[in-house]
Amino acid sequence: TQGGAAEFRGISMVAFSAILCFAIQLTAWVPASLLQTERFYDLTGGLTYIILAITTLMLGSKEEDPSTRELLVTALVIIWAIRLSSFLFLRIHHAGKDGRFDDLKTSPVRFLVPWSLQGLWVFVTMNVVIVINSQSGPSPSLTAWDAIGVILWVAGFCVEVVADRQKSAFNANPSNEGKWIDEGLWSISRHPNYLGEIMLWSGIALLGVPCFSGLEGVAWVSPVFVYILLTKVSGVPILDRRAMEKWGEDPSYLLYRENTPEIMPRLISQK
Incomplete structure (x- = not known):
């Protein structure tokens, strides 16, 4: 080991993790491209998280047993x-397809783009976990940061699960066909599932606070990346554009859009 971080055959754990992420995506892209299917896209993403978490835990614990923090953060991931990838897999299985891939899966080269982006997504969001699990030597003792991180993760996980279930139940009701959801958590945030995602990855980042030193602090890019990607790039902008195409001329929707925060609920009601 060098610089307090474990290595794999002379390769830094960060570099090895990046290679592993993209190798898994490339391996899955080949049959998916041949079959022109996106059915296993989200499942592959979830599997990549799991493989990366377990692999870095094992490789980083060659010289000593894994610490409580390492076991905890690996378990949380x-x-x-498992929860999110299975939810997304079942959703696309029931729907039959994911409209995001309609114009991509017919071209192997274009179809490689979302798979590559998924590899990047997993690698960047997992940076905190990679740093924690690749620590060599005794792990720092648990601190208040760890407790706050776990609480934030649990809260975020619950928000994401509840939001997903509320939307699934709403969409499953035939009387709601063609409508937008504005009940439950969706009445106080237009994208509460993304709020939960941001919260739980921020919680995991807090678990890494005692482990960061020097350049390892770059791992803080993980929750920042999640926030920027979901709110500025691939999440909110795409969904909001689709929503405006559907209901942009409906005064009720425009009122909902105006009165409901994009992500973070208002602490004080304006009503």
């Missing part, structure tokens, strides 16, 4: 990945 696995729980989240």
Whole structure:
């Protein structure tokens, strides 16, 4: 080891993790491209998180048993990945397809783009976990930061699960066909599932505070990346554009859009 971080055959754990992320996506892209299917896209993403979490835990614990923090953060990632990827897989299985891929899966080269982006997504969001799990030597003792991080993760996980279930139940009701959801958590945030995602990854980042030193502080890019990607790039902008195409001329929707925060609910009601 060098610089307090474990290595794999002379390669830094960060570099090895990046290679692993993209190798898994490339391996899955080949059959998906041949079959022109996106059905296993989200499942592959979740599997990549799990493989990366377990691999870095094992490689970083060659010289000593994994610490409580390492076991905890690995477990949190696995729980989240299993829940979200299975939810997304079942959703696309029932729907039959994911409209985001309609114009991409017919071209192997274009179809490679979302798979590559998924590799980047996993790698960047997992940076905190990679740093925590690749620590060599005794792990720092648990601190108040860890407690706050776990609480934030649990809260975020619950928000994401509840938001997903509320929307699934809403969409499953035939009387809601063609309508937007504005009840439950969706009445106080237009994208509460993304709020939960941002919260739980921020919680994981807090678990890494005692482990960061020097350049390892770059791992803080993880929750920042999640926030920027979801709110500025691939999440909110795309969904809001689709929503405006559907209901942009409906005064009720425009009122909902105006009165409901994009992500963070208002602490004080304006009503």
